[in-house]
Amino acid sequence: MFFAGVDIGSTAVKVVMLDQQGKVVGCETTRTGYRGAENAWHLLKGLLAAQTGVTPEVWGRQGGDPAKLPVRVVATGYGRHKLAQAHRQVSEITCHARGAYHLEPGTATVIDIGGQDSKVIRVAQGGTVLDFAMNDKCAAGTGRFLEVVAGALEENVDSLGRLAVASNQPVAISSTCTVFAESEVVSHIAAGSSKENIAAGLCLAVAERVAGMAGRIGVQPRVVMTGGVAHNRGVVRALATMLGLPVEVLPDPHLVGALGAALLARDAFANNQPKT
Amino acid sequence: MAELRYRRLQTLNRLPRLMGNHYLAARYLRYVRPVAWITSGAPVEIIRAMGILPVYPENYGALCGSRQAAGTLCQVAEARGYSRELCSYAKCNLGSLAEPRQAPLGGLPRPTVLVACNNICGTVTKWYQALARDLRVPLFLWDTPFSPGELTDGGVAYAAAQLREMVRFLERHTGHKLHQDRLNRVMDKSREASRLWSEIRLLGRHRPSPLNASDLFIAMAPIVVLRGTDQAIDFYRELKAELAGRVAKGEGALPVERYRLVWDNIAIWHKLLRFYGQFLDHRACFVADTYTGGWGTVMEGDDPLTALARTYTGVFLNRGLAYRASQMVELVRDFGAHGFVMHANRSCKPYTLFQYDIRRMVTEQTGVPGLVIEADMADPRSYAEEAVKTRIQAFMETLDG
Numbered sequence: 001m002f003f004a005g006v007d008i009g010s011t012a013v014k015v016v017m018l019d020q021q022g023k024v025v026g027c028e029t030t031r032t033g034y035r036g037a038e039n040a041w042h043l044l045k046g047l048l049a050a051q052t053g054v055t056p057e058v059w060g061r062q063g064g065d066p067a068k069l070p071v072r073v074v075a076t077g078y079g080r081h082k083l084a085q086a087h088r089q090v091s092e093i094t095c096h097a098r099g100a101y102h103l104e105p106g107t108a109t110v111i112d113i114g115g116q117d118s119k120v121i122r123v124a125q126g127g128t129v130l131d132f133a134m135n136d137k138c139a140a141g142t143g144r145f146l147e148v149v150a151g152a153l154e155e156n157v158d159s160l161g162r163l164a165v166a167s168n169q170p171v172a173i174s175s176t177c178t179v180f181a182e183s184e185v186v187s188h189i190a191a192g193s194s195k196e197n198i199a200a201g202l203c204l205a206v207a208e209r210v211a212g213m214a215g216r217i218g219v220q221p222r223v224v225m226t227g228g229v230a231h232n233r234g235v236v237r238a239l240a241t242m243l244g245l246p247v248e249v250l251p252d253p254h255l256v257g258a259l260g261a262a263l264l265a266r267d268a269f270a271n272n273q274p275k276t
Numbered sequence: 277m278a279e280l281r282y283r284r285l286q287t288l289n290r291l292p293r294l295m296g297n298h299y300l301a302a303r304y305l306r307y308v309r310p311v312a313w314i315t316s317g318a319p320v321e322i323i324r325a326m327g328i329l330p331v332y333p334e335n336y337g338a339l340c341g342s343r344q345a346a347g348t349l350c351q352v353a354e355a356r357g358y359s360r361e362l363c364s365y366a367k368c369n370l371g372s373l374a375e376p377r378q379a380p381l382g383g384l385p386r387p388t389v390l391v392a393c394n395n396i397c398g399t400v401t402k403w404y405q406a407l408a409r410d411l412r413v414p415l416f417l418w419d420t421p422f423s424p425g426e427l428t429d430g431g432v433a434y435a436a437a438q439l440r441e442m443v444r445f446l447e448r449h450t451g452h453k454l455h456q457d458r459l460n461r462v463m464d465k466s467r468e469a470s471r472l473w474s475e476i477r478l479l480g481r482h483r484p485s486p487l488n489a490s491d492l493f494i495a496m497a498p499i500v501v502l503r504g505t506d507q508a509i510d511f512y513r514e515l516k517a518e519l520a521g522r523v524a525k526g527e528g529a530l531p532v533e534r535y536r537l538v539w540d541n542i543a544i545w546h547k548l549l550r551f552y553g554q555f556l557d558h559r560a561c562f563v564a565d566t567y568t569g570g571w572g573t574v575m576e577g578d579d580p581l582t583a584l585a586r587t588y589t590g591v592f593l594n595r596g597l598a599y600r601a602s603q604m605v606e607l608v609r610d611f612g613a614h615g616f617v618m619h620a621n622r623s624c625k626p627y628t629l630f631q632y633d634i635r636r637m638v639t640e641q642t643g644v645p646g647l648v649i650e651a652d653m654a655d656p657r658s659y660a661e662e663a664v665k666t667r668i669q670a671f672m673e674t675l676d677g
Contacts, residue, residue: 078662091670117663129674131639134667136650216632 002051002071003269004044005095005261006086008036008079011115011143011228014258015043017051017071018266025051027255037082044073044085072269074261078116090264092257093121093132099260100224101127103250108220111210111239111247112257113229115143118206120214127260133213140176141209143229148178149202152185153195157232160199164234167200176209203234211242224248226256282549282556283529285487287515288494294507295497302331302385310388310450313407316500317395317570317591318418319584321466322443324504325459326452331384335501337365340372341545341654343380350655352378363623364654366403373410387413389449391442395420395594397626416445420589424596427589435585459580466504467574472512473499474572479519480563481611484528485536486519489562490552491529493543499571534559535675538607540566540634541619541627542653551651554665558672564611566592566603597630601637608642615644615675622652647671 002025007014013036016027028043041064045056048071062068064085075086076095092112100110101123110121118141122130139145143157150160164170171188175181181202188198206229223245229235230253240247250256302311312323316334323330340346341364349371350364356374358367372379390413392404401417408415418438421431443454476495479486495515502508522528537555539562544551555562570591577583592603608616616638618631635646649667652658 078666089669091666091673093666093670094673117666128677129670131645131674132670133648134663216636218636 001269002048003262003265004047004071004073005099005258005263005265006040006044006073006075006077006083007092007095007255007258007261008032008040008075008077008083009092009115009257010078010117011147012254013040013043013079014255015040015047016255016258016262017044017047018262019051022263022266024259027252027258029254032079036079037084040075040079040083041085044071072265074265074268076257076261087265088268090261092117093119093134094129095257095260095264096226097121097123097129097260098127098263099256099258100226100250102259102263103256104222104224104248106222107224109214109223111214111223111225112227113141113143113206113210113225113235114227114257115147118142118210118213118227118229120210120217120219122217122220131217133216135209135213138176139178140181141206141213143227145178145181145206146202146229146232146235149182149185152182152189153198155195155199157229161203161232161234161236163196163199164203164232165200165237167194167196169197170200170204171197173201173205176205181205200234200238203232204238206235207238207242210239214243219243219245221245222248224250226250226253228254230254281531282488282553283527283531285491285495285515285518287511287518288491290511290514291494291497294511295501298501299381302329303381305329306385306388310452311385312389312391312446313384313387313404314391315393315396315400315404317420317588317593318391318393319439319442319588321462321504321580321584322439322454322459323391323446325462326443326446326450326454328389328446328450328452330501331387332501333369333384334365335497336372336380336384337368337654338543338545340368340380342548344546344656345378345380346546346654347656348378349375350657361622363397363399363403364652365623366399368654369403370406386411389413389446390415391418392416393418393420393588395588395591397593397624399625414445414449416442418442418588420585420594422594422596423589425598427586432582432586432589435589436579436582439581439585456580462504463575463580463583465506465509469499469503469508469512470572470574472509472516473568474574476512476516476519477564477568477572479516479523482523483536483612484526484530484533485561485563485611486522486527486529487563488529488552489539489565489568490543490548492565492568493545493548496568496571499568503571528561530556530559530561532559533561535615535672536561536563536611536613538562538564538566538604538611538613538616539619540604540616540631541621542567542624544619544651544659545654546656547651547659551664554668558668560672562617563613564607566600566607569603593626597633600630601634604634604638605641608638608644613644615671616646617671618646618648619653620648620650622650622658623655624653645671645674
């Protein structure tokens with residue numbers, strides 16, 4: 001039996017598969033696009049094929065009936081209710097907490113910045129959720145914010161971070177609205193500000209929003225960061241400065257939610273086995 | 277989980293008729309009696325005792341919300357220059373005046389006078405001033421001082437003095453006189469309705485709870501609008517008897533009650549069944565709430581105007597952070613709640629302002645977690661379905677441990 005966590009986020013689909021012992025045997029990511037759940041099923045079939053030697057077409061012909069799969073699937077992320085092969089749906093908050101705690105057992109706070117959500121999660125011993133705060137219905141402080149404004153600089157989210165750490169005087173980005181922030185960037189470009197300083201200003205703006213949210217629930221060390229935006233060093237550095245605490249980035253931070261989902265699938269399976 | 281069904285309270289079936297009659301009476305009796313538009317925290321007892329018909333624009337805002345008309349009316353008001361940030365009840369009312377054809381019931385019957393009390397918010401003062409200007413109708417503003425701590429005698433005396441002025445204002449503009457014996461009778465009826473209402477709310481302490489907050493939200497219309505009448509008393513007697521019957525049979529509002537929660541802030545009227553239904557899926561019942569408690573205070577004291585001044589000045593929205601937090605702590609403890617849900621209501625600033633501090637204080641003092649949901653009481657444009665769903669699921673997973 002295998003265990004898969006499928007995280008269908010707003011930007012990317014992430015799949016992590018574990019074996020019976022809890023070892024990661026495979027992981028895949030792709031863009032979510034219009035058919036997020038289908039894309040996820042496609043990745044899952046590929047991982048299953050690699051482990052079992054049965055071709056993806058065979059799993060496809062069976063229609064992905066969850067009862068017939070040699071894998072227990074927990075789906076998370078915005079598309080979690082769409083995945084027909086899932087045995088259970090769990091919120092991203094619980095999954096990120098579980099995944100982060102597994103990778104770093106001293107974790108007390110998880111900061112997850114994804115495509116359209118950012119969250120701060122207080123984690124209890126064992127990786128369960130004590131408390132959480134999430135951004136309001138607005139893209140400020142999310143990956144989407146950085147993606148949009150990075151476009152104005154002809155950069156992407158990761159390269160924006162590399163630029164930001166080379167800045168000596170970040171510009172001020174006062175607007176929390178993504179669209180207005182983009183026009184602020186345009187005016188900074190027109191005023192001759194360097195790319196590095198604009199990039200740093202944008203990373204600070206995201207960090208400010210997230211740090212404000214963190215203040216609502218209180219931050220305890222150790223603080224780890226998950227989600228795709230953790231690849232952006234500028235945001236990580238700005239967050240650490242604002243929180244006054246070291247912020248550790250977990251390896252493959254974008255996969256932590258899917259890993260947590262896979263671990264929860266394995267936990268549930270273990271709990272349902274007859275006791276010997 | 278589709279088999280989980282809400283147990284509907286039979287008494288609530290009487291409401292459409294009861295409230296329909298209220299609005300119908302206002303529509304036709306206004307030809308023979310003066311009509312006052314008043315805020316939810318205004319001293320309706322005086323108005324009723326003077327034979328003036330009270331009409332509540334805030335109740336109308338809730339009605340627009342539950343009839344899915346608020347989004348359109350808010351847009352109408354915004355197109356006329358009112359801010360998107362303005363209270364959606366105010367915008368429903370102002371929008372209904374501009375576009376009566378888009379408004380439920382064709383809008384409210386025109387007022388003879390306006391009475392606003394700032395015990396619930398500062399918005400009502402400007403809202404009613406705009407009404408007074410547009411409708412060319414006299415306005416009385418009752419200023420009830422905010423109490424950071426306990427109510428002071430000076431504050432109560434200040435509020436009571438204005439009530440005497442208000443009586444003169446109403447007499448002057450309607451030609452109706454206030455008779456002491458009538459005021460006493462209305463106040464007795466008001467006390468009786470408030471007493472019944474607070475007893476009904478306390479029934480939520482039973483396990484399982486015979487009522488869910490969404491029942492209270494539906495059932496609260498008469499305590500707001502018909503306070504001081506026999507109809508309100510009859511309705512709540514019947515409701516209380518039905519709930520007592522549930523308690524005697526050990527029957528809950530939910531078929532299975534796994535979690536007990538406390539609700540904070542005004543209901544999300546435009547999603548009443550859908551929103552609260554999500555908690556039903558998790559077998560979670562809102563056994564108590566802060567909002568409907570606003571009408572559960574029984575007036576005390578011999579001098580009617582002082583009793584009114586004390587009660588209306590002391591409403592929870594006119595009180596400081598410590599009072600608001602202790603109110604939540606008591607509800608969590610007394611009702612044996614596992615958690616609480618706070619509606620960060622874009623419209624209602626005074627209600628929403630302290631929420632993050634209250635949330636922290638309540639969790640520190642009771643150990644139970646709280647969730648903040650962002651929405652609006654009437655305007656559906658401020659509601660993000662998926663985001664709300666994710667937060668509720670994550671919160672319920674937290675309770676599952």
